[in-house]
Amino acid sequence: MKKLIRFFCDRSLLFFLLIGGGNTIVSMIGSQLLYGALGYWGSTALMFTLCSIVSFILNRKYSFQSKAPLVRSAVRFSIVIAVCYLLSFGISDLLVPWAVGVLALPLSAAWVERVAMLVAQVIFTGCNYLGQRLWAFKE
Numbered sequence: 001m002k003k004l005i006r007f008f009c010d011r012s013l014l015f016f017l018l019i020g021g022g023n024t025i026v027s028m029i030g031s032q033l034l035y036g037a038l039g040y041w042g043s044t045a046l047m048f049t050l051c052s053i054v055s056f057i058l059n060r061k062y063s064f065q066s067k068a069p070l071v072r073s074a075v076r077f078s079i080v081i082a083v084c085y086l087l088s089f090g091i092s093d094l095l096v097p098w099a100v101g102v103l104a105l106p107l108s109a110a111w112v113e114r115v116a117m118l119v120a121q122v123i124f125t126g127c128n129y130l131g132q133r134l135w136a137f138k139e
Contacts, residue, residue, distance in 0.1 A: 015063040016129050023051040024121055031117055040113045044089055044120070052081045059132060066137035073137055080131035084124050092120035 027047040034043035056077050060066045066073055096116035100107055107115070 012063050012133060013129065016059060016132070019055060019058045019063060020125055020128070023055050024125065027051045028118065028121060032114065035110075035114065035117075040093070040117065041089070044117060045085070048081065048085050052077075055081075060137060064133065064137040066139065068137055068139045076136040077132065080128060080136045084128045084131060088123035088127060089117075089120040091123060092116045095119070 027044075027050075030047040030050070031043045034046060037043075038046065056074065060073060060077075093113075093116050096119055097112050100112050100115070
């Protein structure tokens with residue numbers, strides 16, 4: 001248990017959350033603004049691509065202080081981002097409409113998708129941290 005606590009309670013998580021928090025805010029605002037023009041998948045994919053570039057640079061240098069080869073870590077980072085994006089937004093796209101139906105919440109289809117986008121951000125953050133820390137930036 002101590003190893004698990006030490007794993008999560010270190011400087012990499014703090015820096016990751018600060019960088020990720022900024023990226024999440026930019027991504028959420030951008031996705032919501034672009035939703036009308038590009039829809040659920042288009043708006044989130046565009047914003048995640050843009051924010052992922054910034055995230056790679058900052059997390060490589062500050063969160064994980066990685067000395068791994070640049071190309072290898074960039075490829076691994078891209079795979080982590082893609083897998084986390086597809087999983088989190090795919091799960092959220094299924095889970096949120098189901099939950100809204102079960103709870104009989106009076107939300108329009110557009111608002112259900114907007115809520116799904118927010119839920120996906122949370123899922124994405126958790127799996128992205130693990131993927132980056134355990135694989136993408138491993139030396």
